[in-house]
Amino acid sequence: MDMVAKSLGEENNTGGIHPLKFTLWLIIISIIMMFAAFTSAYLVRRAEGNWLEFDLPNIMLISTVIIALSSVTMQLAHNAAANDNIAKLRLMLYLTFGLGIMFLIAQWNGWSELVGNNVYFGGVTSNPSGSFLYVLTGVHGFHLVTGLIYLAIVIVSSLRYKVHSKNMLRIQLCTIYWHFLGGLWLYLYLFLRLNH
Amino acid sequence: MSSTDISINKDVHHAHEEHDHHHDQNFFEKYIFSQDHKVIAKQFLFGGIFWGFVGGFLSVIFRLQLGWPEATFAFLEPIFGGWIVNGKLDPEFYLALVTMHGTIMVFFVLTAGLSGTFSNFLIPLQIGARDMASGFMNMLSFWIFFLASIIMFWSLFLSTGPAGGGWTVYPPLSALPQAISGSGMGMTMWLVSMALFIVSQLLGGVNYITTVINLRTKGMSMTKLPLTIWAFFLTAILGLLSFPVLFSAALLLIFDRSFGTSFYLSDIYIAGEALANTGGSAILFQHLFWFLGHPEVYIVILPTFGIVSEVIATNSRKPIFGYRAMIGSMLGISLLSFVVWAHHMFVTGMNPFLGSVFMFLTLIIAVPSAVKVFNWLATLWRGNIRFTAAMMFAIAFVSLFISGGLTGIILGNSALDIQLHDTYFVIAHFHLVMGAAAFFGMFCGIYHWFPKMFGRMMDEKLGFVHFWLTFLSAYLVFMPMHYIGIAGFPRRYYSWTGFDAFNTFTDLNSFISIAAILGFTAQLIFLFNFIYSIFKGRRATANPWHSNTLEWTTPVNPGHGNWPGEIPTVYRWPYDYSKPGAPEDYIPQNVPFSQTQSSNLPYERDLE
Numbered sequence: 001m002d003m004v005a006k007s008l009g010e011e012n013n014t015g016g017i018h019p020l021k022f023t024l025w026l027i028i029i030s031i032i033m034m035f036a037a038f039t040s041a042y043l044v045r046r047a048e049g050n051w052l053e054f055d056l057p058n059i060m061l062i063s064t065v066i067i068a069l070s071s072v073t074m075q076l077a078h079n080a081a082a083n084d085n086i087a088k089l090r091l092m093l094y095l096t097f098g099l100g101i102m103f104l105i106a107q108w109n110g111w112s113e114l115v116g117n118n119v120y121f122g123g124v125t126s127n128p129s130g131s132f133l134y135v136l137t138g139v140h141g142f143h144l145v146t147g148l149i150y151l152a153i154v155i156v157s158s159l160r161y162k163v164h165s166k167n168m169l170r171i172q173l174c175t176i177y178w179h180f181l182g183g184l185w186l187y188l189y190l191f192l193r194l195n196h
Numbered sequence: 197m198s199s200t201d202i203s204i205n206k207d208v209h210h211a212h213e214e215h216d217h218h219h220d221q222n223f224f225e226k227y228i229f230s231q232d233h234k235v236i237a238k239q240f241l242f243g244g245i246f247w248g249f250v251g252g253f254l255s256v257i258f259r260l261q262l263g264w265p266e267a268t269f270a271f272l273e274p275i276f277g278g279w280i281v282n283g284k285l286d287p288e289f290y291l292a293l294v295t296m297h298g299t300i301m302v303f304f305v306l307t308a309g310l311s312g313t314f315s316n317f318l319i320p321l322q323i324g325a326r327d328m329a330s331g332f333m334n335m336l337s338f339w340i341f342f343l344a345s346i347i348m349f350w351s352l353f354l355s356t357g358p359a360g361g362g363w364t365v366y367p368p369l370s371a372l373p374q375a376i377s378g379s380g381m382g383m384t385m386w387l388v389s390m391a392l393f394i395v396s397q398l399l400g401g402v403n404y405i406t407t408v409i410n411l412r413t414k415g416m417s418m419t420k421l422p423l424t425i426w427a428f429f430l431t432a433i434l435g436l437l438s439f440p441v442l443f444s445a446a447l448l449l450i451f452d453r454s455f456g457t458s459f460y461l462s463d464i465y466i467a468g469e470a471l472a473n474t475g476g477s478a479i480l481f482q483h484l485f486w487f488l489g490h491p492e493v494y495i496v497i498l499p500t501f502g503i504v505s506e507v508i509a510t511n512s513r514k515p516i517f518g519y520r521a522m523i524g525s526m527l528g529i530s531l532l533s534f535v536v537w538a539h540h541m542f543v544t545g546m547n548p549f550l551g552s553v554f555m556f557l558t559l560i561i562a563v564p565s566a567v568k569v570f571n572w573l574a575t576l577w578r579g580n581i582r583f584t585a586a587m588m589f590a591i592a593f594v595s596l597f598i599s600g601g602l603t604g605i606i607l608g609n610s611a612l613d614i615q616l617h618d619t620y621f622v623i624a625h626f627h628l629v630m631g632a633a634a635f636f637g638m639f640c641g642i643y644h645w646f647p648k649m650f651g652r653m654m655d656e657k658l659g660f661v662h663f664w665l666t667f668l669s670a671y672l673v674f675m676p677m678h679y680i681g682i683a684g685f686p687r688r689y690y691s692w693t694g695f696d697a698f699n700t701f702t703d704l705n706s707f708i709s710i711a712a713i714l715g716f717t718a719q720l721i722f723l724f725n726f727i728y729s730i731f732k733g734r735r736a737t738a739n740p741w742h743s744n745t746l747e748w749t750t751p752v753n754p755g756h757g758n759w760p761g762e763i764p765t766v767y768r769w770p771y772d773y774s775k776p777g778a779p780e781d782y783i784p785q786n787v788p789f790s791q792t793q794s795s796n797l798p799y800e801r802d803l804e
Contacts, residue, residue, distance in 0.1 A: 017410070019329040019330070019406050019407075019410045019411070020329075020330070022329075022405075022406045022409060023329065023330065023333075023402050023403070023406045026401075026402040026405055026406065026436060027398075027402060029436060029437070030398050030402075030436050030437075031440070033437050033438075033440040033441055034440035034441070034443055034444050036441075037441040037444035037484055037487070038444050041444070041448070041459075041480055041483075041484060044477075044480055044483065045459075045480055048477055050462075050474065050475045051475070121455060121456075121457060122451065122455040122456030122457040123456045124456075124472040126456065126457060126458060127458070128457070128458055128475045129475075131458070132459075135447070135448065
């Protein structure tokens, strides 16, 4: 991509990895640190008592399945691009995008279920245990939206025949980020299951 | 189909490169929304200098109050309006002044101004790269910083004042707008500005790390890197790991303030009225804040470690003593910086056993710090020292780092901290070791790399006047503070005349204030020298300090892409100064061993 073309065009790369891919990993590390802060704050705060216990919304199990499926379709899209199977690539990208939207809808329904059970984000009756759940899912959801935006960019470039075996960078980055978002949710889900 | 696409892509790519090399950029592309690392570095430098004067000015105002508590300051009314009531500083305005002084100096000057300037400027030039890995992200980093600056600056002019809860913004004070006026709109703007600031730092830091890892020129192995690059690299890693945590903490604080959550709030009565918030923990914020906050002080000081090492070696005309030990100690300090945060919280009622663990880890930091000091002194030892203005600041940096570092050992003891916590002893400690020292490192860098930045020299005589006034006033301000701190004089107090124990320090406080005003005034000399030299300074040569690193192999005014021809290849480490047998007392990194047969060491003969 032309962001780095100038600096990379003529000189050799000492890192053995494309700079943008490396950059993406660094961004992922910073997101991990953010969630490490949230989840360790969760643990520290929970140990202090006055902690409202409630059931996790069941729909979150469904959203976990959805996001796992979307990781599969994303990988298939990546493989299709590597094999220059443009039709399959597009189909899988559409599927991934659809599953991503479905995941967000499921999370939204999870929030409605929480509100139905009188677990609120803020306000007089709220407890940090509930607020933490909203923050964890909300901040993850925000990152998923950024993933969807990037996915949309990849879809548009695939429509312009710009994603194929000789031009894999975009979809590689997208796949890494998407798997990360799936893994992050899996971690959050297990974390919440174990600490409830 | 795909093959057609590839050839189209190549054409587009080619056209783009042509565009870069031959088309003159317009004013906006060249100076405003530039993606050139050198221009972005200068933008950060100007931003940092601007903020430095704002932050310094605020400190002069509150020093007036502290130095002359009985005096009236009616003459300030034209500037501050409602904040001066009957000639007296409003107490809440005083709190806002110290808060903004801390925020501006720590984040906007010594983080953005320092790393932003020197990492951007030196990383591509010293590792031999045409530019940063992503010029676009780099530009974004500056402009998001600019946006954060505007919001922070704007908050200074709110009628309710800027944030007033201290630069550490501890809740519940900062979380409750009804607590003080500085927790109202000013605090909201502080949080928004800091959130943007963090995004800017992450964009910059990600770029620095990627560039150092991926874009080094041929031959530039990690153990041939100048120490500056190691320092910037580790600084960026610290930022990458710690700033997201501050972001998390700030986000939860924003929710507490604006969305009615209770992460940090519990069982609070304010103005006789009980708040509904239950279940929060104010200590939680301190843990999150200091998990950033402690690495942050190394984010401030590490770049200056690198700058000072480079300048001391160059101007002592000697190889840096213990190159690998310098890298090792910086790695050690970086690692330790993440496991000592609770030494800021010894008096929060934490478990004394936990306190002793953090005390132990804190005191270990003295070891790598002492290694560095030893190596700087050993580099100076019997060197052929050239006292340039930059060198003066570098040597003074070592002095300040020793004086400030020693008191760190005292403060790191959890038992001693009970007496010294939140006194002026702490103020004296961190102002010497990370405030003044980092400023000296920054000045050192500006004087040293000014010729490469602007193609002209700064005036050395004015530099010396600036140096001596700044150096003297730094010690005159902060040395007496140790004394009143040991006596128990608390920080952040607007007025202390009501306490008999502290009334005896009136003269000492006036003395400190006079020294502070002197120090601030001395910076005007620097400002004049800086601006004057940009336009009228003596023209620089390509390598005025006879230095070894790659930036001095570029033309006097390096253009877009830094080297007009091929990027130089690196053959040797950057510290071949006064090598026995060499005709000159420096051998730049791009000189192959085959050209220096008279000075090659036995093992280097194989490399000829």
